[in-house]
Amino acid sequence: MSKILGSGLGDFENLVKDGAVELLNYIEVGDFSGAIKKIQELSEARHNSFYNEVGFLTRSLHDAIRDFQVDSMDLVVGEGGSESVTKITDASDRLNYVIETTSAAANKTMDMVDSSVPVASELQSQARELRKDWSRLIQRDLTPQEFRDLYKRIDVFLSYADDSATTLHSNLNTILLEQGYQDLTGQVIARVNDLIRDVEEKLVHLVAVAGRVDSISGIEHKEKESEHDDTRGHGPAINKQNNPEVLNSQDEVDDLLSSLGF
Amino acid sequence: MKILIVDDFSTMRRIIKNLLRDLGFTNTVEADDGTTALPILQAGTIDFLVTDWNMPGMTGIELLRAVRADEKLKSIPVLMVTAEAKRDQIIAAAQAGVNGYVVKPFTAVALKEKIEKIFERIDAAK
Numbered sequence: 001m002s003k004i005l006g007s008g009l010g011d012f013e014n015l016v017k018d019g020a021v022e023l024l025n026y027i028e029v030g031d032f033s034g035a036i037k038k039i040q041e042l043s044e045a046r047h048n049s050f051y052n053e054v055g056f057l058t059r060s061l062h063d064a065i066r067d068f069q070v071d072s073m074d075l076v077v078g079e080g081g082s083e084s085v086t087k088i089t090d091a092s093d094r095l096n097y098v099i100e101t102t103s104a105a106a107n108k109t110m111d112m113v114d115s116s117v118p119v120a121s122e123l124q125s126q127a128r129e130l131r132k133d134w135s136r137l138i139q140r141d142l143t144p145q146e147f148r149d150l151y152k153r154i155d156v157f158l159s160y161a162d163d164s165a166t167t168l169h170s171n172l173n174t175i176l177l178e179q180g181y182q183d184l185t186g187q188v189i190a191r192v193n194d195l196i197r198d199v200e201e202k203l204v205h206l207v208a209v210a211g212r213v214d215s216i217s218g219i220e221h222k223e224k225e226s227e228h229d230d231t232r233g234h235g236p237a238i239n240k241q242n243n244p245e246v247l248n249s250q251d252e253v254d255d256l257l258s259s260l261g262f
Numbered sequence: 263m264k265i266l267i268v269d270d271f272s273t274m275r276r277i278i279k280n281l282l283r284d285l286g287f288t289n290t291v292e293a294d295d296g297t298t299a300l301p302i303l304q305a306g307t308i309d310f311l312v313t314d315w316n317m318p319g320m321t322g323i324e325l326l327r328a329v330r331a332d333e334k335l336k337s338i339p340v341l342m343v344t345a346e347a348k349r350d351q352i353i354a355a356a357q358a359g360v361n362g363y364v365v366k367p368f369t370a371v372a373l374k375e376k377i378e379k380i381f382e383r384i385d386a387a388k
Contacts, residue, residue: 103272106273107273110280230351231324233316233323235316237348247352247365248347249365250372
C-alpha cells in the first residue's frame with residue numbers, strides 16, 4: 001500500500017525505528033545533546049514525510065479531478081440534424097441528458113399510444129356495428145335496401161380497416177424505434193459509472209493515507225452514523241431481495257396494510 | 263369527481279392521468295410536489311388525491327399529514343403511488359391516514375383495484 005501512497009510514511013516508520021535505537025544508545029552513553037539532536041531530527045522527518053504525503057495526495061486528487069473532466073468523455077450528441085451539436089462535458093450534464101432522453105422517449109411513446117387508442121376504439125365500434133347487421137344478413141333478416149346499405153358500409157369499413165392498420169403499424173414502429181434510448185442512455189450511464197469507480201478508487205487511497213496519518217499521529221475520529229430520514233424518501237429500492245426492510249411486491253404491501261387493519 | 267395527481271415526473275403524471283381516464287375519471291389536475299399541490303387542494307374543488315412520496319420541496323407524506331391536519335381537507339381520500347417500499351414508510355403512511363398504497367412499478371389493474379376499494383369503503387361508511 002505504501003508504494004501506492006508514496007513511500008514517505010513507510011520511510012518515516014523505518015526512520016523512527018532506527019532513530020529509537022540510536023536515541024537509546026545516546027542516552028546509555030550519557031550523550032544527551034546527541035539524544036536531543038536525534039529527537040529534533042525525528043520531529044523534522046515526521047514533518048517532512050507528512051508534507052511529502054500531502055503533496056502526493058494533492059497531486060493524486062488533482063489528477064483525479066482532471067481525469068474526471070477530460071477522461072474520454074467527449075460524446076457528441078446530435079439533436080435535430082447537424083446544426084445543433086452539443087458536447088456534453090461533465091458527468092452531471094451526462095446524467096441530465098439521460099433524464100431528458102428517457103423523458104422524451106416516454107412522452108413520444110405515450111403520444112403514439114394516445115394517437116393509437118382512438119383508432120383501435122373506432123375500428124372496434126365500426127366492426128361491432130357491422131357484425132350486428134352481418135349476423136342479420138346470415139339469418140336472412142335484411143331488407144334489400146338494408147343489404148345495399150351494408151354492401152357499401154362493408155366497402156367503407158374495409159378501406160378504414162386498411163388505413164387504420166397502416167396507422168397502427170406506423171405508430172408501433174415509432175414506439176419500437178423510440179426504445180433506442182436504452183442504448184444511448186446505457187452508454188452514457190456506463191461512462192459515468194466508470195468515472196465514479198475511478199474517483200472512488202482514488203478516494204479509497206485518500207482514506208487509506210488518512211488512516212495511516214491518524215495511526216501515526218494518534219488522532220481518533222468518532223464515527224457518526226448518519227441515518228437517512230424516511231420522510232425525504234429513498235427512491236426505488238435496488239437489491240430489495242437482500243433487504244428485509246423493503247417489501248418486494250404490491251402483495252406484500254397489501255398484506256402489511258391488512259395486518260394494520262386496512 | 264375531480265382528481266389531483268401529484269408527482270415530480272411529468273411522464274408519471276401522464277401515465278396516471280391516462281390510466282384514470284381509462285377508468286372513467288376524466289377530470290384531473292396536476293401538481294409537481296406538495297408545495298404546489300396544497301394551494302390547489304385549499305381552493306376546495308378536489309375530491310381525490312393521488313400522490314407520489316419522493317418529491318423535491320414538500321414530499322408526499324408531508325402533504326398527506328398536511329391534508330389530514332387541515333379541517334377542510336382532512337376527509338379527502340388519498341392514494342399514494344410511490345417507489346418507496348420500506349416497511350416503516352408504509353406503516354408511517356398508514357398512521358398518517360393514507361387510504362391506499364400502490365408501489366411503483368405498478369399495473370393498471372393494481373391502480374384500479376385500489377381506487378375501487380377506496381370508493382367502496384367511502385360508500386360503506388355513508
